[in-house]
Amino acid sequence: MVEHDALRATREAYDAAASTYAQLFRDDLRDRPFERAILNAFAEVVSECGNGQVADLGCGPGHVTAHLDELGLAAFGVDASPTMIELAREAYPGLRFDVSSMAAVNIADGVLGGVLSRWSIIHTPPQELPAILGEFHRVLAPGGHLLVGFSASDGPSHPTQSFDHAVTLAYRWSPDHLAAMLRTSGLAEVARMIREPQPTDRRQFQEIHLLARKV
Template identity: 85%
Template structure:
């Protein structure tokens, strides 16, 4: 199979900065109470729906995977960057971490109670995103939940906006447009959190987290 250029570029870029990235973001939740709150809500609704596993897709160095584990979820991480996965395995040896692509997950159909995609779609070109959303739907069990985080577009006439990310080209999304794409993929929005940028944030973008659910009869 020919690998997507965008995936190859972002994977190699994250391999190159993995150590720096891990140091920068290891404690990111400490000063983000709203992020901790939405992750707790995600853990609660997933737990209430059953005992299915949760995949942290685009897990990076594994710090969010470890946080979900502390919240009581049966969770494993997946990332395209082998360097990130090595760091995650070293930092959290009791947890499972696999290399893989969100566009072709090595996960059986309908087995996950939850999927977390925390800023892991931002390097996906807009025309390729439906494939990834279809994979999220495929691996979720009926009634399973997806939590997806991304930066918001601020131009109503453009549902996506490219921006110069420090690692690789990235994209911002209109929340309503992405919610519509989720619906088209069979994932209905349950809730959304909109957080205004902090004064200390390098990029002054709104941060969006959408919680969506796969139908029980899907």
């Protein structure tokens, strides 16, 4: 498989920033009650379907993978950055972490009860996102759930907007536009959570979490 320039740039940028990133964000869920709530809801709906195997795609240093494990899911992490995966394995030696691109994960068709994509699509160029969503659909079992988190664009008239992320180029998405892309990929929206920016946030963007089910 030929590696896209955006993927290579993202992997290299996160390899370089991995240690700093892990230190900054290892405990970030502690101060994010709304995000913990949507993760709890995700864990419940996945468990109710009887298949608790979940892939945290774009897992970074593994702290959210570990949180999903604490919620009772059989969670494992996947990230394109080898350095991130090294840090995750060191921090959580009892969990599985694999190096892979989201565009071609080493997971069989239809085996997962859930996929978490927490701010992992933001570095994907818009023209490449349908293939990523198709991969999410491929690995999910029928009735499996996807939870995707991202930053919102400035409104419906802006389906996508690029912005200068601290690590590398990133994209914001209109929630309605991304929900429509999920539907096209065979993933029906179940719920969404919108968190308004707070004065202490690094960026003044809405945070969106879309929960979808494979139909």
